[in-house]
Amino acid sequence: MDRAPGLSVRLKLTLSYAGFVMLAGALLLAAVWVFLNRVPHPGLIIEPDYRLAVVRTFAPTAVAVMGFLLVFGLAGGWILAGRMLDPLTRITDAARMATHGSLAHRIRLPGRMDEFRELADTFDAMLARLEAHVDEQRRFAANASHELRTPLAISKTLLDVARTDPNHDTGEIIDRLHVVNTRAIDLTEALLLLSRADRRSFTREHVDLSLMAEEATETLLPLAEKHGVTIETSGDFTPTSGSPALLLQLTTNLVHNAIVHNLPEQGTVWVSTGVRPGAVVLTVENTGEILTPQLASTLTEPFQRGTERIRTDHAGVGLGLAIVKTITHAHDGTLTLTPRAVGGIRITLELPATSPHTAG
Incomplete structure (x- = not known):
């Protein structure tokens, strides 16, 4: 102006x-x-x-x-x-x-606390958060570009093979193209979901988190049986408010992650809900490999899959827990990842509790 x-x-x-x-x-x-x-x-x-x-x-x-x-x-x-x-x-x-783009600079105003020093400290904290957010967005953009580039490159290679080798099995190429295209679509939808949750462009409604957990468990039961994983559920009525679609996606991602990142056989997933003072809690715990606290803290970063960046038929697009983290923050909740001493991980989600008679 x-x-x-x-x-x-x-x-x-x-x-x-x-x-x-x-x-x-x-x-x-x-x-x-x-x-x-x-x-x-x-x-x-x-x-x-x-x-x-x-x-x-x-x-x-x-x-x-x-x-x-x-x-x-x-x-x-x-x-x-x-x-x-x-x-x-x-x-x-x-x-x-x-x-002008220099976010690394800090004021660090000396002296005792007064109005100016409080303002300077607040500004420094804002710069630190902004710098971390920008760095995170840059890493995310680079990873997303890489992930989107891979299926496109594979599709191009398959099409080149089909064009240059007319004797190649067309059915096999079509099947592989279908798999690659499905992966690209899943990744694009996950990116759109991340963007939607981050903007908080949703209407809050009355939600029972225990019902979300029950629906996600029933949906993923065939996948658990395929991988030889047993799911045990328990919980109480857990009223909160938010987007039912996003909270269902969050719960599904947590249970899916617990199933596919488990023991090769005879694994177990525990899903429970409960109420604490002022909060509702969803806990998803699973058996699996022993994880360090340092590794566990990185699992909510985009495109992190288990102990390394892996590609399997069930690895997903690497945005499962990143989506969970974004949806949690959009609902003013907290997400805690704790490695289990015997292997696997315990993920605890806390959301603000609401009265069951309060309109969303």
Whole structure:
């Protein structure tokens, strides 16, 4: 927005300080003048031209005093305003650098806590979050580009084979193209779901998280049987609010992840829901490989699959837990990943509880 140039804040404060000093001086001189003219003094002989003599004696002194106060107020006000506004100048410089793309700079204002230091610390925290978000988005864009490029490259290779080798089995090529195309569609839909959840562009409704867990478990039961995994469920009525579609997707992703990243055989998945003060809890726990806390903390990053970036028939597109994390944040919840000492992982989701009679 274009604005007309105006006086700087430092100059305004300087004039304010000088004006206050001048006003205080004028009031003091006025009080002295009244005192000299109105208050009787013992032994003082009042002559007819006394007032004129007082004016002639008092006026030059008053003018000199007011001149001194003006200079002192301007000089002192300029110095004091500069010292007071120095933190604001540093904050402005940091904001200007941030607008030009430099998010690594921090103000780190020294001294004890006051309004300016609180503002500087808040601004530093905002810059840190913004820098982390931008870095995350850059990594996500790079990974998404790589993931989308792979099925396209495979499709191009298969089509080149079909064109250059007419004797090649056409049915096999079509089947492989179908698999690759399905993967590309799944990845695109996952990216769209991430974007939708991140924008919070959904209507909140009344949701029972235990029903979401039950539906997700029933849907994925055939997959669990295929992989030799047993699912055990338990829980209570867990009322919350949010998007039923997104929360069902979240629960499905958690159970799906627990099934496919499990023991080669005789694995187990535990799905439970419960209520804590002010919150509802969904816990999904599974057997599997032993994980370190460092590895567990990275599993919600996009395109992270288990202990490494793997590609199997059940690995998905690498956005399962990333979608869970995004949906959780969009519903003002918390997500905790804790490795189990005997192998596998425990994922705990907490969402704000609502009254079952409250409208969403």
